[in-house]
Amino acid sequence: MTIKVTFPDGAAREFPRGTTGTTVVEGISKSPAKKTVAMRWNGVLSDLSDPLEADGKIEFVTRDSGSKDVLELIRHDTAHVLAEAVQELWPDTQVTIGPVIENGFYYDFKRDTPFSEEDFPAIEKKMAEIIDRGAAFTKEIWTRDRAKAFFNARGEAFKVELVDAIPADQSLKMYKQGQWIDLCRGPHMRSVKDIGNAFKLTKVAGAYWRGDSNNPVLSRIYGTAFATVEELDAYLHMVEEAEKRDHRKIGQEMDLFHFQPEAQGSVFWHPKGYVLFNQMEAYIRRRLNSSGYVEVKTPQLMSSKFWEASGHWGKYRENMFVVPDEVPGTEEEGPVLSGKGDLMALKPMNCPAHIQIFNRGIKSYRDLPLRMAEFGCCHRNEAHGALHGLMRVRQMTQDDAHIFCREDQIQSRDRAFRASALFGL
Numbered sequence: 001m002t003i004k005v006t007f008p009d010g011a012a013r014e015f016p017r018g019t020t021g022t023t024v025v026e027g028i029s030k031s032p033a034k035k036t037v038a039m040r041w042n043g044v045l046s047d048l049s050d051p052l053e054a055d056g057k058i059e060f061v062t063r064d065s066g067s068k069d070v071l072e073l074i075r076h077d078t079a080h081v082l083a084e085a086v087q088e089l090w091p092d093t094q095v096t097i098g099p100v101i102e103n104g105f106y107y108d109f110k111r112d113t114p115f116s117e118e119d120f121p122a123i124e125k126k127m128a129e130i131i132d133r134g135a136a137f138t139k140e141i142w143t144r145d146r147a148k149a150f151f152n153a154r155g156e157a158f159k160v161e162l163v164d165a166i167p168a169d170q171s172l173k174m175y176k177q178g179q180w181i182d183l184c185r186g187p188h189m190r191s192v193k194d195i196g197n198a199f200k201l202t203k204v205a206g207a208y209w210r211g212d213s214n215n216p217v218l219s220r221i222y223g224t225a226f227a228t229v230e231e232l233d234a235y236l237h238m239v240e241e242a243e244k245r246d247h248r249k250i251g252q253e254m255d256l257f258h259f260q261p262e263a264q265g266s267v268f269w270h271p272k273g274y275v276l277f278n279q280m281e282a283y284i285r286r287r288l289n290s291s292g293y294v295e296v297k298t299p300q301l302m303s304s305k306f307w308e309a310s311g312h313w314g315k316y317r318e319n320m321f322v323v324p325d326e327v328p329g330t331e332e333e334g335p336v337l338s339g340k341g342d343l344m345a346l347k348p349m350n351c352p353a354h355i356q357i358f359n360r361g362i363k364s365y366r367d368l369p370l371r372m373a374e375f376g377c378c379h380r381n382e383a384h385g386a387l388h389g390l391m392r393v394r395q396m397t398q399d400d401a402h403i404f405c406r407e408d409q410i411q412s413r414d415r416a417f418r419a420s421a422l423f424g425l
Contacts, residue, residue, distance in 0.1 A: 004055040021048040022190075025060055035062040037189040038073055045069055047139060047187040063194060063227065070227060072100050073189050077137070078127075078199050078225040079105040081192055084180040085126035086221075095182070096158040096209065096218060103235070104224030108207055110158065114219040120201045123221075127199065134193035135178035139186060142174050147183065158209065159183055198232040199225035202239075207385050220385075248389040257390075265387045265394025281375060284399065293373040293401060298353030300377050304343040306352040313345075319381050321346040346379040354402045369405035376400070 002014040005024060015024060021039040025032060025048070038048050040059040052058075061069045079098035086093050086109060098107030109115065142150075144163055151159040162183055166172055175184045177192050189195070201223040209215035226232040243249070251257045256273030259266075269277055288295065303325070307313040312320070325342040347353065354372050363370075378398045386392050 003052055005052065006055075006057045008057075008059050015052065017053060018051040020051055021046070021058065021060075024052070024058060032060065032062065035064055036060045037063050037070065037194045038187055040069070045073075045187055047137070048190060049139070050187075063189075066227060073187070074195055074227060075100045075105040075225045077188055077192060077195050078223065079107050080175070080177060080180075080182055080184070080188070081127050081130050081195065082123065082201070082221065082223060083107050083109075083182065084130055084177065085123050087180070088130075089122060089126055092155075094156055094158055097162070104202065104222060106220050106222045108209070108218040108220045110209075110216060110218055114206065115204050115221055117201075117204055119204075124199075124201055128197065130177075131192050131195050131197070133178060134191050135176075136191040137188040138176045139188075140174045140176065141171050144172055147172055147174065150181075151183075195225065196227065198227065198229045199223060200232060200236065205385060208383070211383055211385075213383075246389075247391075251389075259389070264384060265382055265392075267390065267393065267395070281397070284375075288373045288399075288401070291371065293371040296354065296357055296372055296374050298347075298350060298357070298374060298376065300346055300379070301344050302347060302353065304345055306356070307345055310352045310355075312348070312352070316348065317345075320348050321379050321381050347376065348378055348380045349398065349400050350374050350376040350378070351400065351402065358404050363404075365406055369403055369409050371401065371403050373399050373401040 001017045003017050003019070004012050004014055005019075006012045021036075021041065022033075025036045025039075036048060038061040039046055039050075040061065041050065041052065042056040045061070061067065061073070063070060076099075079100070082105075083095045083098055086107075087095065090111060092111070094110035096108040096110065098105060144166075147163045148160050151157075151163065163172065173184060173186055175182055175186060175188055201221060203222045205220045205222070207218050207220040209218055224232070224235065226235065248259065251273065254272065255270050256276065257270055258268050260268070285295070301323075304313060304322070307317075307320070322343055322345045325344045353376075354374070357372065358370065375397050376399065377395065379395050382392060382394050387394070
């Protein structure tokens with residue numbers, strides 16, 4: 001039985017069912033076949049070796065195309081080579097996940113001794129050796145029992161957990177490169193040789209397994225890769241120049257603010273920096289006043305019942321700092337909860353508190369609209385790995401202003417509402 005394969009120019013040819021993308025491109029010309037590393041089959045990025053089982057449209061991904069597809073493939077494959085290199089150098093290391101991210105990739109490892117940047121030269125050297133071997137990427141579909149038995153035998157507990165997490169209706173793909181094998185959704189290029197030599201390990205950090213602070217801490221190695229050495233050099237130069245202008249570095253050099261590990265994600269504002277902070281707040285306050293807002297101040301710590309009523313407790317609790325509401329007990333029992341299961345939370349936003357102010361007293365429809373603003377001190381339990389200077393913090397001053405209005409005022413106040421959203425600090 002044959003299938004019809006349609007090419008980007010609209011031309012179509014028939015091939016036997018099960019023909020691979022490799023066979024199709026080699027049948028066109030030897031020259032493009034040498035450069036083609038993957039394909040899009042009916043719009044889905046796929047292994048070139050995948051069999052084509054039905055009519056469809058094919059697009060070839062070439063190594064020198066400079067496309068987003070090829071860059072993602074290069075970085076994905078480099079992550080696999082990184083993991084193989086680490087396990088060759090330190091066989092007792094467990095591998096977990098290694099996704100492509102913006103500007104590069106990372107791979108998380110479980111190792112008794114965390115990695116440091118001093119390990120990078122040895123790892124990069126081993127990665128270059130693996131690439132030179134030129135092993136092909138080959139895909140196999142395994143049963144869950146086989147995969148779990150394989151990883152259990154190797155002491156790869158994290159991989160076993162990943163196998164269990166794959167939905168039953170999805171196939172379980174195992175990719176080999178030489179003797180090394182990994183659980184992966186794919187796709188990959190033809191071989192590790194397609195990666196080239198334009199790669200660089202950039203930094204190392206700690207990360208919780210699956211982003212949960214209750215799980216083990218892993219050692220995360222970041223890297224980047226490009227199609228050419230020239231592109232890599234340009235990127236590294238850009239990063240170097242950006243680091244010179246890093247606001248965290250400038251903030252310390254100009255004695256404006258600093259951060260320290262004992263207060264993760266919170267800013268220590270120095271006198272000079274706090275002058276700028278106050279000037280920004282004064283500017284925003286002038287804008288609020290001119291737009292008819294009234295300013296309020298509400299507690300940072302409130303009962304969980306307010307967050308339950310607002311819906312934040314059900315959807316956002318893991319990102320809130322929660323503490324028990326304790327009162328002094330006897331000498332024997334120590335502090336006890338003020339009521340059955342009473343909990344308090346540092347506010348991540350001002351919404352429920354503003355509603356409490358609105359609910360006090362009787363309001364007439366003539367009192368509306370009421371525009372309420374606050375320079376509220378808010379806290380959010382951001383993951384350690386997500387924190388980034390002033391850009392991603394755990395403590396912030398936020399004006400998430402609220403407008404209380406009649407239904408017939410919604411459209412007329414919409415513009416003012418959108419403007420208020422700009423006034424976060």
